[in-house]
Structure formats: structure tokens, C-alpha cells
Amino acid sequence: MESRTGRMSPGGAATRVFAVCATALLAVTVLQTSVAAAAPITPSDPLGLGDDPVESVLDTFGLGNKVDQDPNNYAYDCPDILIVAITGATDSESDRNPVDEVDRLPWSNWVGNVTVPTGEANAEYPGRVGWVYVPYASEYGVAVADPVPTYQESVREGLSTMTRMIDENKTACGTSTKYVLLGYSVGAEAVERLAVDIGSRPSTAHVSSDDIAGVALVGDPYRPAGTASLDKPGPPGGGFMSSEPKDYGTLTDKIRWACRPMDIACDAPENLGVLPLALNVFGRMHFTLLDPARTVTDFAAVSSDVAARTIAHVFSDPGFATSDESVLDVMLRVSDRTEPTADEPAPSPQEMFDAAQWAMGPGRSVVEAKLAAEAKGFAADNADIPQLWEKPYIELGFLQHLYYWDNFPDNGRDWESEKLIRWITDIAREKSEKPPVIEPAVPPAADGAEAPRVIPPVAPGYLAPPAAPTETVPSTWEEVLKSLGLPPEPGK
Structure with missing residues (x-):
């Protein structure tokens, strides 16, 4: 137990250490069944936990050192398309491994809802798609004891690191690889700034718009007011930091925004004056x-x-x-x-x-x-400042900012992340060799010779167009609850 001075007594310290160890071992025991079912079982690794069971448990919570690279990620092999993804605030670190899929927080790595399924959609074509996550501090400057990077320092680091990663990859891979830039929230701000820069570069630049296959900005604080949301009419507002039109130069036709109504990051009222x-x-x-x-x-x-x-x-x-x-x-x-x-x-x-x-x-x-x-x-x-509380920006803004990802499957909606998967996959198909032509079945020849082989469609689950778009984007409390399959509020 602790003494009155606040220091830990020797007995209390030993008890704490024992409790921590016991908790870790208990976690290993509790996870035995589920992990053994998910991991390969070998005589030398009966639980499928790898060389270090404690380290594997820590990796589950993003606290270990194991690098979890997706088997469909060909980032280091100069793929046809390399997705350069930068996540939102609190969702990355300056020393993050660019191919590590381990979430830093239970709700983190949102852009992984696009990268990993895109790799699955192209699994039959090794080398077609790869992706990297941009390491950066992704902080707001908020901490308990030691100072952490401010918001602007984080954006600046993300922009600088992303630029360097693309430059170095272009040096290594030349023109064989094209890039899709994917940014969410704070990451979208960094990608948007880089898009303005690259779009103004001459074609002779080391990295020019010719190297960029597409740009996807999700919840962008600098979204120009009223721009389309994934090729459909978007909300009337714009980014709360700036909704002014921008010149993206030669990248203009390659940019796609995803913005949900009342997501104040990208659909804010126009006249906010001193707020930015x-x-x-x-x-x-x-x-x-x-x-x-x-x-x-x-x-x-x-x-x-x-x-x-x-x-x-x-x-x-x-x-x-x-x-x-x-x-x-x-x-x-x-x-x-x-x-x-x-x-x-x-x-x-x-x-x-x-x-x-x-x-x-x-x-x-x-x-x-x-x-x-x-x-x-x-x-x-x-x-327009009064609109922030006169309309449901405060109630819905944060929720709408999180609902771009298919974290609630089987509810009949076509999520923005799923649309981005199809969009990037189409880009990858155009960049790579033309997909095989589906030949009609031919009956066997009269002399008994084998009929030509019929090549099946390419990953039909992701490449087929979505069902008839009858859904609407939730913009009220009741619509949001219904879209998640939750009952309405009492009395509604």
C-alpha cells in the first residue's frame, strides 16, 4: 500500500508488480481459445502466439513491437498503385512503422478501413496495390505532464514526412508506381496542402501530377464549400478552417472529397469570422x-x-x-x-x-x-456563428465525423469507405494490365479436345457496382440511430 507521503512502500510495489504479471498471464489464458483459432498452430507454438506470448498480447493493444504487415500489401515492391495514407489526430506516432496495421487505440487507424480491403479486393493480382501510413505525431498539444507537439506542429510534420516518403519512393520505383493520396481529418489537411503544391509543379518536377493517380480527402477542414462528395452532391457548407475555392492546378480532376452533412470539419457554416x-x-x-x-x-x-x-x-x-x-x-x-x-x-x-x-x-x-x-x-x-448551436452541429458533428467507415457491417448502407475502395481499385485496374476478358463458355469440340478455359471475374465482391443507391446520408439524431440499427430515443 502507499504511504502517507504518496510513495509506494516496498510491499506495495511488490504487490503491484505481482498484480501486473498476474493480469498479463490471465490475459494470455483468456485469449488462448480465440487466438489459437486465428493464428497458425505448430508444435513449437501450441497457442499460435509467436515467440513471445506477452509481446503478442501487447501487440493486440498496439503496445508491442511486432510489425503486423498485411499479406496483400506490396508497398516495398514498387506496386502499380501505392496508397499513401495519413490518419487523423491521436492516431499515429512519429516513429510508427509505415506498414504496421496494429491500431494505436481501439478506435484508431480509420484509414485502414480503406487500405486493407483494397488489398483484399486485388489479392488475385500480386504487386498491383500497396499502402503506407505516414508516421507523424498527430497531436493537439494536449498532455498531462510533458508537452507534446501542437496541432500545427503535427500538421507540418505530417506534410513534410509524406512529401519525403513520396519523393524517396519515386526515386526507388521511377514511373512504375503511381500514388493515391488518402487523408482523413487532420491528415486530410496535410494531403490538401500537398495537393495544392503538386498541382502547381511543372511536369519536369521529380514528383508531378503525372505521378498522382488520385487524391481522397475525408472530413477535410479545407474542403471548398459545396463540392461534391464522392461524385454525388455534397453538403452546402465547407471546411471550418477555410471554405474558399482553391487552385489545385493539374490535380483538379483527380481530387475526391467525402463529407457528411453536419460534419463541422468539412460542412461548417460559411461566415464564422474569428473562429478559424x-x-x-x-x-x-x-x-x-x-x-x-x-x-x-x-x-x-x-x-x-x-x-x-x-x-x-x-x-x-x-x-x-x-x-x-x-x-x-x-x-x-x-x-x-x-x-x-x-x-x-x-x-x-x-x-x-x-x-x-x-x-x-x-x-x-x-x-x-x-x-x-x-x-x-x-x-x-x-x-453564421449562432448556427453552431441553432442547428445540430454540436450534437451530430463529432458523430458524423466518425461515420465514414464500414465499422457497422450488414446494415444495408454503402459506406464512404466502400466507395473509396471501389474508386481506388478502378484506378489500380486502369494503371495495371487490362483485366482478363471473360470469354463465353464454348462446348467441347467434337473430337473430344478440351474446351478453352473461362476466366472468372476479378474480385466481384468489391468491383461490382453497389446496389441501387436508395439510402440517404443521416443528418438528424433519428436518422443516425436508424443507420446504425439502434432504436430511437425514448418517446420518439
């Missing part, structure tokens, strides 16, 4: 529960940096006063430090002093006129 700015500021801060002073210090530092860069921009751009760009636009841009090009230093103290002197002196009339003009439109810019 607040999220940019919070996205650069550490929220360490045992070190609240760090949060306060971060807020002061980020706020000062945003103010300094905004003033410097206004000071250095003589055309700002007559442009359509607002101070809020500038603050949104300078508060985003995720892009690799965002390494320019903050203004020096002397530059800040000069800018302040200009704003209070020769440029005062310019600043006042600009602010007066913007004040008139401030209400309109923030007019």
Missing part, C-alpha cells in the same frame, strides 16, 4: 495540465507574434489600404505556421517600432479608414 483565427492560435499552443503556466506563456507568445506579423504586413504593403484583403485575412494567414515556406523570421523589434510609429503617425488615417470599412462587415463575417 482562434483555432489557428490554439493550434500553436501547448495545453499541459500540470503546467498551466506554459499555456499562458504560449498564448502570450502566439498572440504577440500574430500581432507583430500583421502590423508588419500592413506597414510593408502600400496597397493594403485600398485592397479587398482585411486585417482578419492577414491575421489568418500569418497565424498559420504549418507550411514549410512559413519559416520567415518575425519582425525585429526595430521593425515593430517603425511599424507602430507609422500606424500612429503618417499612416494613422490609412489604418483608421481601413478599420472603419472592415467594422461595417464584421457582423456579416460572423453572422
Whole structure:
């Protein structure tokens, strides 16, 4: 037991160690039947647990060191199509093995609901499809004791790592491999930024749009308002970080979004005003529960940096006063430090002093006129904020953000993940050799010679078109419960 000082007594420590060991051994015993049925049984491995039973149990919960690579994953063999998948927040680590299928949390590795079934759909064609998961911190900056990477640091790491992985694979495989970029939530933000970059590159670039077979953005915080959702009409809103149209250049026709109504990440109201700015500021801060002073210090530092860069921009751009760009636009841009090009230093103290002197002196009339003009439109810019609680964004937003994946089979719905599987498989078929032609059966020849062999269809379970799309995307509590096969709320 623990002493009054909070330290563990020797007897208490021994008891804890014994309890942990006993729990591990009990877990091995309880899992014996189920694991033995799933794993190969050999004389040297009667339980099918591998060389280290405890390590195998830990792997079940993503805590071990065993790498679980899917047998249909040809990522290291220069496949025809390589899916470069980047998951959402809290669903990855900087040192994650790119081919490891072990979930880090029970609800994690969402994009695995696309990659693994795509491999199964193409299992009859070794080397056609492979996939890798982008290792990155995927944190929000929230921790108990030690600081973890902030949201923007995570996005920046994911973008940098994904870019490097594609570059290195292109060097190794040349033009024999094409890439499908798949991003979910925070990962979609990183993929979206990379798509803008690649789409603007010349055809002579090491990795250009010619190397990209497709881009899939699921729950993208930067989805342009009203874009289609997997080739069907999409929700009217756009990403809560930005819903403005973007120039994807030569990648425009290769991008597909998946967005569910009321998923605030990709279907937010248009006029949210200062909300994206607040999220940019919070996205650069550490929220360490045992070190609240760090949060306060971060807020002061980020706020000062945003103010300094905004003033410097206004000071250095003589055309700002007559442009359509607002101070809020500038603050949104300078508060985003995720892009690799965002390494320019903050203004020096002397530059800040000069800018302040200009704003209070020769440029005062310019600043006042600009602010007066913007004040008139401030209400309109923030007019949709009340919709966040007037409509079921708060109740449904988080749930809708999780319902892209076929984690509830046999309920008659055609999930977004299943549509993505078919889409990527079609891309892989087009990239690889043409599928075998199904020849009609020919009766045996009169002389008894063997009839030509009839080649069966390719993985019909995944490649066949879905059943008639009679389902609708749930957009209310009752519809969501019904789609999951759950009873409605009492009294409904």
C-alpha cells in the first residue's frame, strides 16, 4: 500500500508488480481459445502466439513491437498503385512503422478501413496495390505532464514526412508506381496542402501530377464549400478552417472529397469570422495540465507574434489600404505556421517600432479608414456563428465525423469507405494490365479436345457496382440511430 507521503512502500510495489504479471498471464489464458483459432498452430507454438506470448498480447493493444504487415500489401515492391495514407489526430506516432496495421487505440487507424480491403479486393493480382501510413505525431498539444507537439506542429510534420516518403519512393520505383493520396481529418489537411503544391509543379518536377493517380480527402477542414462528395452532391457548407475555392492546378480532376452533412470539419457554416483565427492560435499552443503556466506563456507568445506579423504586413504593403484583403485575412494567414515556406523570421523589434510609429503617425488615417470599412462587415463575417448551436452541429458533428467507415457491417448502407475502395481499385485496374476478358463458355469440340478455359471475374465482391443507391446520408439524431440499427430515443 502507499504511504502517507504518496510513495509506494516496498510491499506495495511488490504487490503491484505481482498484480501486473498476474493480469498479463490471465490475459494470455483468456485469449488462448480465440487466438489459437486465428493464428497458425505448430508444435513449437501450441497457442499460435509467436515467440513471445506477452509481446503478442501487447501487440493486440498496439503496445508491442511486432510489425503486423498485411499479406496483400506490396508497398516495398514498387506496386502499380501505392496508397499513401495519413490518419487523423491521436492516431499515429512519429516513429510508427509505415506498414504496421496494429491500431494505436481501439478506435484508431480509420484509414485502414480503406487500405486493407483494397488489398483484399486485388489479392488475385500480386504487386498491383500497396499502402503506407505516414508516421507523424498527430497531436493537439494536449498532455498531462510533458508537452507534446501542437496541432500545427503535427500538421507540418505530417506534410513534410509524406512529401519525403513520396519523393524517396519515386526515386526507388521511377514511373512504375503511381500514388493515391488518402487523408482523413487532420491528415486530410496535410494531403490538401500537398495537393495544392503538386498541382502547381511543372511536369519536369521529380514528383508531378503525372505521378498522382488520385487524391481522397475525408472530413477535410479545407474542403471548398459545396463540392461534391464522392461524385454525388455534397453538403452546402465547407471546411471550418477555410471554405474558399482553391487552385489545385493539374490535380483538379483527380481530387475526391467525402463529407457528411453536419460534419463541422468539412460542412461548417460559411461566415464564422474569428473562429478559424482562434483555432489557428490554439493550434500553436501547448495545453499541459500540470503546467498551466506554459499555456499562458504560449498564448502570450502566439498572440504577440500574430500581432507583430500583421502590423508588419500592413506597414510593408502600400496597397493594403485600398485592397479587398482585411486585417482578419492577414491575421489568418500569418497565424498559420504549418507550411514549410512559413519559416520567415518575425519582425525585429526595430521593425515593430517603425511599424507602430507609422500606424500612429503618417499612416494613422490609412489604418483608421481601413478599420472603419472592415467594422461595417464584421457582423456579416460572423453572422453564421449562432448556427453552431441553432442547428445540430454540436450534437451530430463529432458523430458524423466518425461515420465514414464500414465499422457497422450488414446494415444495408454503402459506406464512404466502400466507395473509396471501389474508386481506388478502378484506378489500380486502369494503371495495371487490362483485366482478363471473360470469354463465353464454348462446348467441347467434337473430337473430344478440351474446351478453352473461362476466366472468372476479378474480385466481384468489391468491383461490382453497389446496389441501387436508395439510402440517404443521416443528418438528424433519428436518422443516425436508424443507420446504425439502434432504436430511437425514448418517446420518439
